[in-house]
Amino acid sequence: MRIFGLLKVRNEEKIIRDTLDHWGKICTGGIYICDDESTDSTVNICMNHPSVKKIDIVDWDPDREKAEWFNRQRALDMAMEDADKDDWFVYFDTDERIYFDRYELLFMEDVKAIACRLYDVYITPEDVKKFYTERNWVGPEYRTIPFFFRYSPYLYYDKPDQRIVNLEPNIQIPVAGVVKHYGKGLSVQHWEETINYYVDFWPKYAAKWEKRRGKAIKKDYKSDFGNDLIKFNDVLSGREEGFSLESQDYGRN
Numbered sequence: 001m002r003i004f005g006l007l008k009v010r011n012e013e014k015i016i017r018d019t020l021d022h023w024g025k026i027c028t029g030g031i032y033i034c035d036d037e038s039t040d041s042t043v044n045i046c047m048n049h050p051s052v053k054k055i056d057i058v059d060w061d062p063d064r065e066k067a068e069w070f071n072r073q074r075a076l077d078m079a080m081e082d083a084d085k086d087d088w089f090v091y092f093d094t095d096e097r098i099y100f101d102r103y104e105l106l107f108m109e110d111v112k113a114i115a116c117r118l119y120d121v122y123i124t125p126e127d128v129k130k131f132y133t134e135r136n137w138v139g140p141e142y143r144t145i146p147f148f149f150r151y152s153p154y155l156y157y158d159k160p161d162q163r164i165v166n167l168e169p170n171i172q173i174p175v176a177g178v179v180k181h182y183g184k185g186l187s188v189q190h191w192e193e194t195i196n197y198y199v200d201f202w203p204k205y206a207a208k209w210e211k212r213r214g215k216a217i218k219k220d221y222k223s224d225f226g227n228d229l230i231k232f233n234d235v236l237s238g239r240e241e242g243f244s245l246e247s248q249d250y251g252r253n
Contacts, residue, residue, distance in 0.1 A: 001106060002029030003148070004079040007047070007089040008071040010036035015186065016045050018133070019094045024051030026098070029087060034058060034074040036067065054078045064201050065160035068189035073157040076165070085150050090148045091165065092179075095186060097133075098147065100177030106148070113167050114148040115154060118178040119242065121185030122218045122229060132186045138232045141222030146173055180232055184216075184224070191216035 005027030009016060018244060023031060030053030035043050037060040046052050056074055061067040071090065079089060088106055092098065105111050119138040125137045146164055149155060154168040167173075184191065191212075198209040210222070221229045225245075234240035 002087045003027050003106070004029040004083055004089045005031035005051070006072065006075040006079055006086060006089055007031055007092055007094065008034045008036060008075060009038065009042055011038045011040045012042045012094045013038075013040040013045060014190075015094060015132075015182075016042050019047065019096075020046070020049045020051050022097055023090075023092055027051060027090065029053070029079070029083065032075045032079040034071040034078075036060060036071055053082070061113075062201065069159055069162040072162070072165070076155060078156065080151075080155075085151050087128045087151045088148055089151070089165075091163075092147065092181075093181075095182040097182070098177060098182045099180070102174075102176035105174060105176060108170075112150045112152065112171045112193050113121040113146045114177070115144045115146045115173050115175045116179045117142040117175065117242075118145050118179040118181050119232060119235060120223065120233070121180055121182045122223060123185050123188065123191070123216050124221060124229070128188070128217055129155070132182050135182075135185045136232050137218070137221065137229040138180070138235065138242075140227050140230050140240070141223060141225055141226060141243050141245045142178075142242050144175055145179075147177075147179065148231060159179070175191070178235055188216040197237070 003026055005023050017146050020031060021142060029032050031051045032053055033055040035055055035057045046055050058074060081189060105114055119142050121135050122137050124137050149165055149167060152168055154166060156166050197208045198205040223229060230240045230242060
């Protein structure tokens, strides 16, 4: 049984090596990447990383909702060509790091997918000068996302802005492990670049992100949802859990 990593990337040269080092320890079958026409050194870094098995470069599509599912499907297609019926896949974004130790679930025949709770990392006055992996404040809100999924003919992406792969219907999905999502906690510069990206290419998210301009550092120690931040170490230890955002689609914040 192998675990195949799936990843889509674009201009990730600042963090992609860290990402591949982290997930490469889990992805025993290697990592399969769809590159969204990067203009920096992302592709070169990926091609020279020992964990990367295949990388496909696709043209930039201004229809970002389509690109979200299409690029994920391309990574899945490449991995499916090399995978067998007993193998697993794990999809992750470049700015995500996993804390997972329930590997016995992968050997249970009735388990078809495994979900993890994803928490957003934020920048605070006390860690603004630190490297992003040293940041420990997260929002108490989490999303429960199927990260791992077993080889199956039901697997595919086909919906606009789709993050979660289509799975076999009516299956039970255990929740095990947590994910630290650094999208909002990489750097102040990245925060502003993210705003520009949504304003320029995602009209339905533009107004929400424009209001966040200049607010990368959470001086009030509150999340974008207005809730008090918590320590991720407390999440790992079980002292804090937070609460679910299952009523909201992934990516809508």
